[in-house]
Amino acid sequence: MTVEIKICGLSEERTLEAAIAAGAEIVGLVSFPKSPRHVAPEQAATLSSLARGRARVALLTVDAGDSLLGETVAAVTPDILQLHGAETPERVKELRRRYDREIWKAVSIDEADDLRRAAPFWETADRVLFDARPPREATLPGGNGVPFDWRLLAALDPHRAFVLSGGLTPGNVAEAIRTTRARAVDVSSGVESAPGVKDAALIAAFVREARAAAA
Numbered sequence: 001m002t003v004e005i006k007i008c009g010l011s012e013e014r015t016l017e018a019a020i021a022a023g024a025e026i027v028g029l030v031s032f033p034k035s036p037r038h039v040a041p042e043q044a045a046t047l048s049s050l051a052r053g054r055a056r057v058a059l060l061t062v063d064a065g066d067s068l069l070g071e072t073v074a075a076v077t078p079d080i081l082q083l084h085g086a087e088t089p090e091r092v093k094e095l096r097r098r099y100d101r102e103i104w105k106a107v108s109i110d111e112a113d114d115l116r117r118a119a120p121f122w123e124t125a126d127r128v129l130f131d132a133r134p135p136r137e138a139t140l141p142g143g144n145g146v147p148f149d150w151r152l153l154a155a156l157d158p159h160r161a162f163v164l165s166g167g168l169t170p171g172n173v174a175e176a177i178r179t180t181r182a183r184a185v186d187v188s189s190g191v192e193s194a195p196g197v198k199d200a201a202l203i204a205a206f207v208r209e210a211r212a213a214a215a
């Protein structure tokens with residue numbers, strides 16, 4: 001079994017290069033001003049150009065309106081559009097038609113019943129990204145460094161195209177992959193030395209541990 005790895009919330013050329021050098025297949029750029037990982041369209045365009053042909057680029061937005069989305073997609077030309085807000089299946093379909101690129105929809109998981117909310121996105125999005133429900137005190141809908149109970153995904157059809165996310169670290173990603181049989185994982189906080197500050201050594205360790213678990 002192989003595993004695809006996304007390093008999310010990259011904002012500097014140095015750590016983007018580190019993620020690519022470590023072998024991550026996908027680099028994530030956050031377009032959400034409240035996030036410490038937010039990159040403006042100009043910087044996102046620079047990073048996206050740097051990654052072109054060496055890693056796929058995921059642009060992450062939260063309930064973005066058409067104007068902002070149009071501007072950011074035009075600047076970044078991402079391979080993947082990750083929708084991490086309250087976007088509906090209809091919005092997913094609309095954006096998939098408009099931008100003709102891979103759409104990932106984040107679904108927050110806290111208990112078994114939450115899996116039901118993923119149902120309408122299996123047919124509309126290319127992938128469902130399972131993330132932990134933000135803690136009560138959180139100010140962000142994602143990137144909170146909080147895991148959920150991975151056993152909740154045990155009942156999931158292993159052929160479903162899902163991405164495992166939420167509180168992953170170099171220390172727990174192997175167990176997370178073994179528990180969920182995830183074929184794609186995503187991390188942000190777990191490879192940072194401080195909020196928004198990516199750490200090249202942690203990135204390399206995360207990729208190493210994930211690869212070993214999927215070997």
Ligand SMILES: O=C(O)c1ccccc1NCC(=O)[C@H](O)[C@H](O)COP(=O)(O)O
Pocket residue numbers: 008009028030032035036037038060062084131140141142143144145146165166167168186187188189190
């Ligand atoms: O990363 C952020 O700052 C962020 C802000 C707002 C919405 C989503 C955000 N991140 C989405 C991601 O795909 C993260 O990688 C995912 O939530 C996992 O984050 P973490 O638990 O910190 O590894």
